[in-house]
Amino acid sequence: xxxxxxxxxxxxxxxxxxxxxxxxxxxxxxxxxxxxxxxxxxxxxxxxxxxxxxxxxxxxxxxxxxxxxxxxxxxxxxxxxxxxxxxxxxxxxxxxxxxxxxxxxxxxxxxxxxxxxxxxxxxxxxxxxxxxxxxxxxxxxxxxxxxxxxxxxxxxxxxxxxxxxxxxxxxxxxxxxxxxxxxxxxxxxxxxxxxxxxxxxxxxxxxxxxxxxxxxxxxxxxxxxxxxxxxxxxxxxxxxxxxxxxxxxxxxxxxxxxxxxxxxxxxxxxxxxxxxxxxxxxxxxxxxxxxxxxxxxxxxxxxxxxxxxxxxxxxxxxxxxxxxxxxxxxxxxxxxxxxxxx
Amino acid sequence: xxxxxxxxxxxxxxxxxxxxxxxxxxxxxxxxxxxxxxxxxxxxxxxxxxxxxxxxxxxxxxxxxxxxxxxxxxxxxxxxxxxxxxxxxxxxxxxxxxxxxxxxxxxxxxxxxxxxxxxxxxxxxxxxxxxxxxxxxxxxxxxxxxxxxxxxxxxxxxxxxxxxxxxxxxxxxxxxxxxxxxxxxxxxxxxxxxxxxxxxxxxxxxxxxxxxxxxxxxxxxxxxxxxxxxxxxxxxxxxxxxxxxxxxxxxxxxxxxxxxxxxxxxxxxxxxxxxxxxxxxxxxxxxxxxxxxxxxxxxxxxxxxxxxxxxxxx
Numbered sequence: 202x203x204x205x206x207x208x209x210x211x212x213x214x215x216x217x218x219x220x221x222x223x224x225x226x227x228x229x230x231x232x233x234x235x236x237x238x239x240x241x242x243x244x245x246x247x248x249x250x251x252x253x254x255x256x257x258x259x260x261x262x263x264x265x266x267x268x269x270x271x272x273x274x275x276x277x278x279x280x281x282x283x284x285x286x287x288x289x290x291x292x293x294x295x296x297x298x299x300x301x302x303x304x305x306x307x308x309x310x311x312x313x314x315x316x317x318x319x320x321x322x323x324x325x326x327x328x329x330x331x332x333x334x335x336x337x338x339x340x341x342x343x344x345x346x347x348x349x350x351x352x353x354x355x356x357x358x359x360x361x362x363x364x365x366x367x368x369x370x371x372x373x374x375x376x377x378x379x380x381x382x383x384x385x386x387x388x389x390x391x392x393x394x395x396x397x398x399x400x401x402x403x404x405x406x407x408x409x410x411x412x413x414x415x416x417x418x419x420x421x422x423x424x425x426x427x428x429x430x431x432x433x434x435x436x437x438x439x440x441x442x443x444x445x446x447x448x449x450x451x452x453x454x455x456x457x458x459x460x461x462x463x464x465x466x467x468x469x470x471x472x473x474x475x476x477x478x479x480x481x482x483x484x485x486x487x488x489x490x491x492x493x494x495x496x497x498x499x500x501x502x503x504x505x506x507x508x509x510x511x512x513x514x515x516x517x518x519x520x521x522x523x524x525x526x527x528x529x530x531x532x533x534x535x536x537x538x539x540x541x542x543x
Numbered sequence: 544x545x546x547x548x549x550x551x552x553x554x555x556x557x558x559x560x561x562x563x564x565x566x567x568x569x570x571x572x573x574x575x576x577x578x579x580x581x582x583x584x585x586x587x588x589x590x591x592x593x594x595x596x597x598x599x600x601x602x603x604x605x606x607x608x609x610x611x612x613x614x615x616x617x618x619x620x621x622x623x624x625x626x627x628x629x630x631x632x633x634x635x636x637x638x639x640x641x642x643x644x645x646x647x648x649x650x651x652x653x654x655x656x657x658x659x660x661x662x663x664x665x666x667x668x669x670x671x672x673x674x675x676x677x678x679x680x681x682x683x684x685x686x687x688x689x690x691x692x693x694x695x696x697x698x699x700x701x702x703x704x705x706x707x708x709x710x711x712x713x714x715x716x717x718x719x720x721x722x723x724x725x726x727x728x729x730x731x732x733x734x735x736x737x738x739x740x741x742x743x744x745x746x747x748x749x750x751x752x753x754x755x756x757x758x759x760x761x762x763x764x765x766x767x768x769x770x771x772x773x774x775x776x777x778x779x780x781x782x783x784x785x786x787x788x789x790x791x792x793x794x795x796x797x798x799x800x801x802x803x804x805x806x807x808x809x810x811x812x813x814x815x816x817x818x819x820x821x822x823x824x825x826x827x828x829x830x831x832x833x834x835x836x837x838x839x840x841x842x843x844x845x846x847x848x849x850x851x852x853x854x855x856x857x
Contacts, residue, residue, distance in 0.1 A: 232815075260816050261816055286818070364811075364816070365608075365812065365813045365815060365816025366816065387609065388610075392608040392813050392816065392817075393607070393608065394605065394607035394609065394610075394793075395792070400792055400802075401706060401790040401791065402791030402792060402802075402812070403708070403787075404811075408787060411676045411677060412676075415707050416706070
C-alpha cells in the first residue's frame with residue numbers, strides 16, 4: 202500500500218517539474234540528507250544544465266523500498282541496507298548494489314538545568330540515565346563528575362525521538378557499544394522501546410528540542426546541526442580516550458577519520474578512540490546499482506555522486522552544519538563508485 | 544408552458560431519469576465500496592501481525608520494534624482517554640457557546656463571533672500542535688498541573704510527576720481543536736428550532752433562560768449529539784497535534800500528568816522508517832484498530848441516542 206502511495210506522489214512530483222532537461226534523475230530516502238541534497242543537486246544542475254535531480258525525502262525505509270522496486274535511480278539511507286534487503290534488491294533484477302557514504306553527522310546530548318553551565322557525563326552514566334537507573338540529577342554518579350555544580354534534587358526527564366530516525370539509530374548504537382546492559386535489554390534501532398520510566402518522545406529534532414527547552418531537568422539527544430543552529434546547551438561526553446568533549450564538526454570528523462575502512466556491513470563510527478574524537482557519529486549512505494541498464498543515466502549518476510562525495514560538495518555540506526567527509530572516506534567513496542560499470 | 548410540454552421527448556426524459564438514478568446509486572455505493580476496500584487493504588497489510596499476535600495484540604502492552612513484539616493496549620487507552628477529555632471539555636463549552644450565539648448574543652456580536660469560531664476550524668492541526676508544545680505544555684507543567692495537584696491531588700488522576708507533554712495536554716489541545724465543530728453545528732441546530740416552541744414557552748411565562756434550558760436545548764439534542772459524535776471522530780483520528788504534545792510513551796498510567804501515546808501517533812511516528820513485513824503489519828493493524836474503534840464509538844453513540852429518544856416517548 203505504501204508503495205502505491207509513494208509512487209503516486211512520485212508521479213505527481215515528477216510531473217510538476219517543468220522544463221525539458223535531457224536527464225532527470227530521481228532518488229528517494231533519508232530526510233536527514235534532504236537539506237544537503239537539495240542544495241548540492243541545485244548546484245550540480247547549475248553546472249550541468251542538462252541534468253535535473255529530483256529527490257524525495259520520504260524516509261530511509263521508503264527509499265530502500267523504492268530503490269528495490271527500481272522506481273528510482275538511487276536511494277538514500279541512514280543505515281546501510283542489510284543482507285536481507287540487499288538480497289531482495291538483487292533478486293528483484295537490479296543486480297549487485299553499491300553503498301556509498303555521502304553525509305556525515307553527529308548527535309549531541311542537550312540538557313536543561315538552570316545554573317549548570319557545564320555538565321560532564323561518562324558513557325556509563327549516560328547509559329544508566331537512559332536505562333532509568335539514574336533518575337535524579339543529584340545522583341552521586343553525576344555529582345562525582347561535576348564537582349562544584351549545583352545539581353538539583355529533581356527528576357531527570359529523558360527525552361528521545363518518537364519518530365523512527367537515523368539519529369536514534371546512531372545514539373542507540375553508541376549506547377549499545379558502551380553499555381552491555383543496553384545492548385541486551387534495548388539494542389540499536391531507528392525506533393526502540395525506551396526503558397527509562399521518565400522517558401518522553403518528541404517528533405523530529407524540533408520536537409525533542411522543544412521538550413528539552415520547556416522542561417527543566419530534561420536531557421535528550423539532538424542532531425548536531427540542529428544544536429549548533431539553535432545554540433542549545435550540550436553536555437560534555439567522555440570519549441574512549443578519556444577526554445570530555447562537546448559535540449562539534451571537528452570532533453565528528455576526527456572520529457570518522459579513525460575508521461577509513463568503513464564498509465556497509467561494518468559502518469559504526471561510535472565510541473572511537475582518539476583525543477579529539479567525539480563519540481556519537483554516523484554516516485548516511487547512497488545506494489546505487491553497480492551495473493545500471495541505462496548506461497547514459499548510469500554515467501550521470503556516477504558523475505553526480507563522485508561530485509557529491511568530493512571536496513566541493515562536502516564544503517556545501519559544512520555550510521549547512523553537516524560534517525564534511527574526511528579525506529580517507531572521500532577516497533573510499535570514490536573507490537566504491539569506480540566499481541560502477543558504465 | 545404549453546409550448547414547452549408539447550415539444551418534450553418523453554422517452555429521452557425517462558432515459559435521463561434512469562441515468563440520474565444510476566448516478567446517485569453509484570455515488571452512494573462508491574462510499575460503501577471505498578470503506579470495504581480500505582478495510583480489505585488494511586487487513587491484507589496487517590496480515591503478518593494478525594497471524595503472529597492474534598487477539599493478544601489487543602491486551603498486551605509491549606511496543607518494541609527491536610524484538611518485534613507488538614501490543615496495542617496502551618495505545619488504545621491513550622486514544623480513548625485523550626479523546627474523552629477533549630469531548631467532555633469541548634462538549635460543555637461548545638454547547639454553552641452555541642446557546643449563547645444562537646439565543647442571547649445580539650446579531651452584531653453573534654456574526655463576527657461565529658466567524659471567528661469557524662476560522663478556528665480552518666487552522667491546520669500542526670499549528671495547534673506547535674502552540675500546544677510551546678505554550679500549553681509549559682503552562683500545564685508550571686501552572687495548571689501544580690494547581691490541580693494541590694487542590695485535587697488526592698485523586699489518582701492528578702498524582703505523580705507533572706510532565707508538560709501528557710495525556711492532559713493532549714486532551715486540552717484536542718478540546719480546542721474540536722470546539723469549533725461542536726459550537727458551529729450546535730448553533731445551526733439551535734437556530735433551526737421552530738420559533739413556535741420559543742413563543743409557546745415564553746407565553747406560558749417561562750423566562751428566556753428557562754426557555755433555552757428546558758425547551759430549546761432538549762428539542763435540539765439529537766442534532767447536538769450528532770455534533771459531538773462528529774467532533775469525537777475528529778479527536779480520535781487526530782494525528783499530528785496529538786503526536787507533538789502527548790509525550791509518545793506506550794504505557795498506561797493512572798495519572799493524566801503522565802505521557803501517553805495514541806494509535807494514530809504511532810503510525811505517524813514510525814511508518815516512514817519501518818521495515819520488515821511484521822513491523823509494517825503491526826502498524827497497519829493499528830490503522831485497522833483505529834477504524835474499528837471509530838466504528839464502535841459511532842455505534843455506541845447511536846445506541847445511546849436511540850435509548851434516550853425511546854425513553855422520551857414512553
